[in-house]
Amino acid sequence: MRMRLLLRACAPLALAGCVAGPAPEIATPAPELPESYAFAPDAAADAQLAALLPTGDPAYAALSAGALREAPTLAEALARIDAARAVARGTGAARLPSVGANASVTASRTNPAQFGTGLPPGVNIDPDQTAYSANLSASWEVDLFGRLKAGERAALARVDAAGAWAEAVRIALLGEIAGAVIDWRTNAARESALSEDLAAAQRLAELAGRREQAGLAPGFDRVRAEAAASQSRSRLAALVGERAQILGRLVALTGMDTADVTAALAQAGATQALPAAPQALPSELLARRPDVIAAGAQLSAADAELAAAARARFPRLTLSAALGLLAFDLGSLFDSGSDIYSAGAGIAAPLLDFGRIQAQIDGAAAEKRAAFAAYRGAVFNALGEAEAAYGVVAGADVQAEAALRESADLARAAALAETRYRAGLADFLTVLEARRAADASGERAAAALGQAQRARVLLWLALGGDAQASTRSTSQ
Secondary structure, X not given: OHHHHHHHHHHHHHHHHHOOOOOOOOOOOOOOOOOXXXXXXXXXXXXXXXHHOOOOOHHHHHHHHHHHHHOHHHHHHHHHHHHHHHHHHHHXXXXXXXXXXXXXXXXXXXXXXXXXXXXXXXXXXXXXXXXXXXXXXXXXXXXXXXXXXXXXXXXXHHHXXXXXXXXXXXXXXXXXXXXXXXXXXHHHHHXXXXXXXXXXXXXXXXXXXXXXXXXXXXXXHHHHHHHHHHHHHHHHHHHHHHHXXXXXXXXXXXXXXXXHHHHHHOOOOOXXXXXXXXXXXXXXXHHHOHHHHHHHHHHHHHHHHHHXXXXXXXXXXXXXXXXXXXXXXXXXXXXXXXXXXXXXXXXXXXXXXOOHHHHHHHHHHHHHHHXXXXXXXXXXXXHHHHHHHHHHHHHHHHHHHHHHHHHHHHHHHHHHHHHHHHOOOOOHHHHHHHHHHHHHHHHHHHHHHHHHHHHHHHHHHHOOOOOOHHHOOOOO
């Protein structure tokens, strides 16, 4: 009978909560991607994505391993995963009952005069009283309409997003280290080419000096040859600053000290051939790119938060109970008759909140629209980067091939001009111009080869790197 009365009393509250209706529907269609990349080459079937990185370089192996242990950016990202997991555990625990315990001792003193003077015979008021109690209490919000479950689903999606962002940080970190190691090796190759240019210019200056002493050539030839040597020295000196910048960048990326980074870079790296660019499908970006996965998880979280906001309009049912002991003498706390208990159920629903809940729903709906726009932006940003990376690889390969061929041709032309000059068949200006052209070509060839290697790192990043299974969804 009492239960029926309670249900009748709660019916208006339930109707008041349900009259607002469901959450607004926001369409989130899957982005339409092309079937293939415009600049993707017809790569060999055995071309591997991991081969785009300089994995055979001992410096890269040492620095990448150290970065995965010490890098501050990666440690920060992993800490954010732990924070998101803690929030998810908290929202999951909110769906379960809460049980507590307490004990108390309360002493009080009463003035008997407050009860007047007309007390019945034999009735005395003890002014001093001490109460002893021990209680167990429990409460539970019954998630009738799934508000708490939707909140937990949103928190788990945030864990997925944090994991994907951590994976994105890891991949970007490895890509930056690979690029820095390539820059270091390119710097060394440019230094080698410039050193050869300097040696050739010095030989030419010595030859011009001997011819000047013999009266066979004016002193102006020697001065011009020495100027060419000074130009090579200047370019060599500029490489020192570039090496310092690379070293500083690696220290910041890896979290390792300068001595360890320098020792890693001092290891000789074998010259590696340019690997073929692997074929990939644009649709694979949705599953490989951590930033796209993170944006999708954020969209799932926004959808769950919208559902939770909409369900805040429905009634909330809370059950509570308490069981304890109460006595006014410590020795009788566990005696028969000192036990007390209570149980209750309550239901509450908003009747008139002047649009507070609706404002929260509207805000959650706007957040979902923003999350969907961010997801589409991440998808098409990934598509654009992959398209550009394929094109950069193709262009860099053509440039490197042309630069190597130019360097070889100009080196042969300079050697031939110097031979003709020694034989008296060519003037010094011809030799000097040939030497200047050859000097610049060797450094350009080394730089072009480094750019081709760098382009492959960009392609590795654009295609999602080697994303690991740590981005697997936990919200299912």
